[in-house]
Amino acid sequence: MAETTSDEREHTPEESEPDPEHIMQVATGFWGTKVLGAAVDLELFTVLSDGGLRASEIERELGLHPRATRDFLDTLASLGFLERDDDGNDPRYRNTPETAAFLNKNDPRYIGGAIDIFNQQVYDVWGGLEESLQTGEPQGVIDETGEPFWEEMYDDPMELEAFVEGMAGLSKGNFVAFAEQFDFSDYDSMTDVGGALGDLSRIVARREPHLSITTTDLPEVTELARERIQADGLEDRIDAVSSDYNEEPIPDADLVTASLVLHQENLETKKTLMQKFYDAVNPGGTFVAIDHIIDDDRQANTMGLMMSLNMLVYYGDAFDYTGEQFMTWAEEAGFEDVQIQHLNGPASMGIAHKH
Ligand SMILES: C[S@@+](CC[C@H](N)C(=O)[O-])C[C@H]1O[C@@H](n2cnc3c(N)ncnc32)[C@H](O)[C@@H]1O
Incomplete structure (x- = not known):
């Protein structure tokens, strides 16, 4: 048997030794x-x-x-x-x-826009994570006008389209899971709030021909959504309505959905929005929030936790939330039978009923 030198003994990992x-x-x-x-x-x-x-x-x-x-x-x-x-x-x-x-640009399932956003914009913004951790301030490049850069994007249609395309890349799998899991049979109408290019609405419209659908967003994005809806030949099924959820009431419907919307707002706006969602849902209807909802122990959903840090570096006081927090805000707004249901990867839906 070969002898072990003292040097080798020092570097032989023990079972209990931590591994880097x-x-x-x-x-x-x-x-x-x-x-x-x-x-x-x-x-x-x-x-x-x-x-x-x-x-x-x-x-x-x-x-x-x-x-x-x-x-x-x-x-x-x-x-x-x-x-x-x-x-x-x-x-x-x-x-x-x-x-x-x-990742083939010519395939309708292309999500390269999301990869571009992560590789360039999100990567740059996260360069300021330590600053945000110590100041609570967002790291979006604020130019001399004081406007965060993502607001400026709304002035440049090409940049805006790339950004919303990127967001859609993040969400498409969640929308397909939602369309497959949710039972739409009791509802005649749906409003998707902050619906960007109308991906959720277009996916649901193809599967649920009985639903009359409205997708809302800020005016510049709504224009792009209309083009997509027309290109898919769904203009008779989906109405793209420009509506600022902070300024206007949400168009009412039996089913109101909001994907990656609640998480981008601070606590006060989250609670105000929850009340607006309640007011928009017809009696007997339902509100569904899709987000990277964090487990109540704040331990398992690493992507949800990192998404919340992403909200810190982008918006400062916005944050992702746990299922328990969603239930509390939904019940405060008047909703009943509130549940959380897993959708896809780190994403879940919060489901809240109005009696
Ligand atoms: C993170 S994206 C989510 C888009 C889409 N729902 C999804 O899940 O991929 C948030 C959307 O909310 C829209 N938005 C932001 N502020 C808004 C407001 N005040 N009123 C309406 N839409 C707004 C943005 O333009 C953007 O399309």
């Missing part, structure tokens, strides 16, 4: 964000949508430096975003079923 692996994984997590973000930005998955290409062909197509090509492509394959066909010097790479579906 998880710390390092989280510390380098943004490497993966950046690799995926670059691949989407360079439209790699769109370029690969007609089948596989060799490394040399991708290099030419994307204008990659020869030093970078194999590291970039093999990292993507190792992360599970590409399939590699052979191990020769010039292997062929193909999309996985997921990247083919969700």
Whole structure:
């Protein structure tokens, strides 16, 4: 038996010895964000949508430096975003079923807008996390007019479209889960508040032909929603109405929904909004909030907790909330039979009935 030197003994991990692996994984997590973000930005998955290409062909197509090509492509394959066909010097790479579906620009299921937002805007804003943690102040680049940059976006249709497209990328899976799980049979009308491009309304409209649907948002976004609704041939089913929920009453309906809306407001506005939702729901109807609702122990839903930090860096006093908090605010507004139901990944819906 080989002798163990004292040096080796010192470095042999004991079972109870703490392991830094998880710390390092989280510390380098943004490497993966950046690799995926670059691949989407360079439209790699769109370029690969007609089948596989060799490394040399991708290099030419994307204008990659020869030093970078194999590291970039093999990292993507190792992360599970590409399939590699052979191990020769010039292997062929193909999309996985997921990247083919969700990261090819020409596929209607494209969610690259969300990846772009995370890779660029959210990444930059999170650079100020420590500042927000110590001051409670948002980190959105406030320009000389004092306007947060996301409000400025509403003046630039291209930028606004990219942003709302990005948000839709975050939400589409939740909307499909909502449309599949929720029983719409008792309702004739639905209003989706802060509905952005009308994705929730369009998904529900296709499955529930009996529902008359209204989607609301600020005027600039409503204009974009109208274009999408028309392009889908759903203009007879969905009315896109420009309505500021802070200034105007919410259009009434049997079912009122609000996805990623409550979480972007402070406590006072959350409570005021909850009352407005109650007033908008017809008697016997229901309000549904879709958010990354945090578990009551504030322990399990890491994405929900991080989403709340995201609200801190973006808006300062806005925050994500637990199921218990939702129930309290809903009951204060007059709702009854309030429940939380899991939807998809970190997202759940808060369901509140009006008698
Ligand atoms: C985070 S996005 C969520 C969009 C969509 N519901 C989803 O889940 O993907 C919030 C939406 O609320 C809209 N919004 C913000 N303030 C609003 C207001 N005062 N009145 C109406 N809509 C508003 C924004 O324009 C944006 O489309």
